[in-house]
Amino acid sequence: MKIDDYDQGLQNEIRTRQGAFFTPKLWVDEAHKEVEKQFGVDWRNENIVWDCCAGTGNLFRDYDFKDLIVSTLSQDELDLLHKQGYVDAFKYDFLNPTDIVLETKEKKEKNVNQYSFFDLLGETNDKNDSVENTFESNLDTSTLNVIPANVQNKLRQFAKDGKRLLFLINPPYAASGTLKDDVENKTGVSDTLVKEKMKHLGACRSNLYFQFIFECIRQAHLFGFKKVSLCFFSPIKFMIQETAIKFRSWFYNEFEFKRGFFFNASAFSGVSSEWGVGFTIWNEGKNNSNPILDIRELDGTSTGRVKNIYNCDNQKSASEWVREPIKGMETYEYPIMTSGLKIKERQKTGPIKKAPQKEIPHIIHPPIPFTQKWLDENGKYKHTSLETKVGYEQWVDDCHIYSIFETKNNCTSMRDVSWGGEIWQIKNHFFWLERYGICGLLENYPSIKADYEKHYEESYVATLIADLTLGVEAINVLECATELWLKSLEKREAYALANPDLQLTCWDCGWYQLKGFWEKEYNVEFKKLKELHKALGDRLRPGVYEYGFLKE
Numbered sequence: 001m002k003i004d005d006y007d008q009g010l011q012n013e014i015r016t017r018q019g020a021f022f023t024p025k026l027w028v029d030e031a032h033k034e035v036e037k038q039f040g041v042d043w044r045n046e047n048i049v050w051d052c053c054a055g056t057g058n059l060f061r062d063y064d065f066k067d068l069i070v071s072t073l074s075q076d077e078l079d080l081l082h083k084q085g086y087v088d089a090f091k092y093d094f095l096n097p098t099d100i101v102l103e104t105k106e107k108k109e110k111n112v113n114q115y116s117f118f119d120l121l122g123e124t125n126d127k128n129d130s131v132e133n134t135f136e137s138n139l140d141t142s143t144l145n146v147i148p149a150n151v152q153n154k155l156r157q158f159a160k161d162g163k164r165l166l167f168l169i170n171p172p173y174a175a176s177g178t179l180k181d182d183v184e185n186k187t188g189v190s191d192t193l194v195k196e197k198m199k200h201l202g203a204c205r206s207n208l209y210f211q212f213i214f215e216c217i218r219q220a221h222l223f224g225f226k227k228v229s230l231c232f233f234s235p236i237k238f239m240i241q242e243t244a245i246k247f248r249s250w251f252y253n254e255f256e257f258k259r260g261f262f263f264n265a266s267a268f269s270g271v272s273s274e275w276g277v278g279f280t281i282w283n284e285g286k287n288n289s290n291p292i293l294d295i296r297e298l299d300g301t302s303t304g305r306v307k308n309i310y311n312c313d314n315q316k317s318a319s320e321w322v323r324e325p326i327k328g329m330e331t332y333e334y335p336i337m338t339s340g341l342k343i344k345e346r347q348k349t350g351p352i353k354k355a356p357q358k359e360i361p362h363i364i365h366p367p368i369p370f371t372q373k374w375l376d377e378n379g380k381y382k383h384t385s386l387e388t389k390v391g392y393e394q395w396v397d398d399c400h401i402y403s404i405f406e407t408k409n410n411c412t413s414m415r416d417v418s419w420g421g422e423i424w425q426i427k428n429h430f431f432w433l434e435r436y437g438i439c440g441l442l443e444n445y446p447s448i449k450a451d452y453e454k455h456y457e458e459s460y461v462a463t464l465i466a467d468l469t470l471g472v473e474a475i476n477v478l479e480c481a482t483e484l485w486l487k488s489l490e491k492r493e494a495y496a497l498a499n500p501d502l503q504l505t506c507w508d509c510g511w512y513q514l515k516g517f518w519e520k521e522y523n524v525e526f527k528k529l530k531e532l533h534k535a536l537g538d539r540l541r542p543g544v545y546e547y548g549f550l551k552e
C-alpha cells in the first residue's frame, strides 16, 4: 500500500490519532534501511513480518510485504488500518492473550504445579494443538482475545517451513506511574497477563516494552519458530539498568544483538529531548558482547559516533561503591520528601544511615549534569579503580563544590518539622560556610541570628571544604556564592517573612532555598554565579570519562 493510494481525509484522520511515540516517517525509513543491512534487500519478501502493536500502520504503510501480519489494541486504529486496505488486520491485545488465562485455568483444574516460561520454550506444535482444542471446548468465544484461526494456521505453516518470524514494532514504553498525562499510563496499565508470566524477570516487568519483547518471544516459540528476529524501537534501559539484570540474563541467553542506532527522543512529536530512543535488531542466539549503536542526528544521518552500551551486571557500580563506608552502620527512620521543603505525611519509610565524619568519598551524582543528558541518561556510573590517576583527587574535591550549587541539590534546613508524631530540626549539612566565619555578620539580622544561636551544629560540608584542594573554577564559585550570601542578608529577613514556606531565617539554609530568592532579588549576581558554576561543570566533564565513571 503506497501513500498515494489513500485519500487526504484518511491521512488527516490518521494524523489526528498520532500521539507521542508514533513513529515519524523519517525514522520508519531509517529502521527499514537498518533491517535491510542485516537481512538484505529482499527481507520483506523472505520473512513473515508481524507488527503486533501496529497503531495506524506507520511502520509498514509505505512498503510492500509478501507476508505481513498486522494487529493492534484499539478499534479506532483497526478501523483506520482496514480503511487503508489492510483487511486482514485484527484487534488483538498482545499483552493479555487468552491462552495464558487458559493455561492458568487448566493448571488449577488439574492441580498441577506451575510450569515456567522456560518449559514453554521447549514446546512444539503438539502443545499448540492442545491449546487450540481447549479454546474450542471451554470458552465463550465472544470474549476471547485470540489470534484469528487463519493467522494461527499461517504462522504454524511458516514455522514448519523453517521461515523466519520477524517482529517489526514500536511498542508502548509506559510503566505504571511513570509518566503523567499519558493515556497509556493509568495506574495498573502494566497489570497484564504477560506481566504475570514474567514474575521471574524482576521489576522491569512493569514496563510495557519489556512485556512486548517477552511476549514476542513466547508467541514465536508457541508457534514453533526456530528463526526469530526482534526489530524494535524502545528506550535502551533494557540493556543497561540494574532493574533489568534478570531480564538480561534471560534475554541475552536467547537473543543476540545484531545492529542498531540511537537518536534523541525529541524526534517523536511532543517528546522530551532529555532521553534517547534506540532501534535495535536481535536474532535468536546468545549475546556475549556489549551492543554498539550508531548515534544519529535528528535528520537521521549518522553523527559518526557510536554509543557503547555497557552495564554493571558483573561489575561494581559507582552507587554501590560510594555506599561501602556506611555498610553495617546504625540505621534511622526517615521521611519521604516530595520537594526540598515538603515532607510526605506518612509515618515510616526505610531506614537512613547516619553519615560518619569525613569518611565518605562524596561523589554526589557529579557526572549527571556534566554530560549530554540524552546520550548519558541511561549510562551506568561504574566503580572506578583509577583513584590514583594524576588529577583525580583534585577532580573529586572540585566535584564537592559543583554539587553544592547543582540544580538537583535539594538539601535544605528546616525547623520545627512535624513528622511521625514528633517535632524535628533539620540541619543542612551541605551549607558551605563554617560557623566561626559568619557569627559576627549576623548582628543586624535578629531572626537569623536567633536561629544561629539556637542551632549550633556545624555543617559537615563546611568543615570538609577546609581540607579540599580546589581548582580556580571551584574557588571562583565559592567566592561568588559567599559574596552573594553576604550581600543578600540585607533583604533576607523581609523575603523570609513574605515567603514563610522557604524557611529562609534558618542560618544554614541551602541552595534549594536560596536560589529563587537570589534569582529574584539579585539577578545580575545570580546569573554570574550560574555562569561560574557552568564553567566549573565544563572543566569537570571530561573527568567523568577520563576517570572511568562513564564510557564514551
Ligand SMILES: C[S@@+](CC[C@H](N)C(=O)[O-])C[C@H]1O[C@@H](n2cnc3c(N)ncnc32)[C@H](O)[C@@H]1O
Residues within 6 Å of the ligand: 020, 021, 022, 023, 024, 051, 052, 053, 054, 055, 056, 057, 058, 059, 071, 072, 073, 074, 077, 092, 093, 094, 095, 096, 169, 170, 171, 172, 173
Ligand atoms: C508507540 S505506538 C506505535 C504505533 C505504530 N506502530 C507506530 O510506530 O507509529 C504503540 C501502539 O501500541 C498499541 N498498543 C498498546 N498496547 C497494546 C496491546 N496490549 N496490544 C496491542 N497493541 C497495543 C497502541 O494502541 C499504539 O498504537
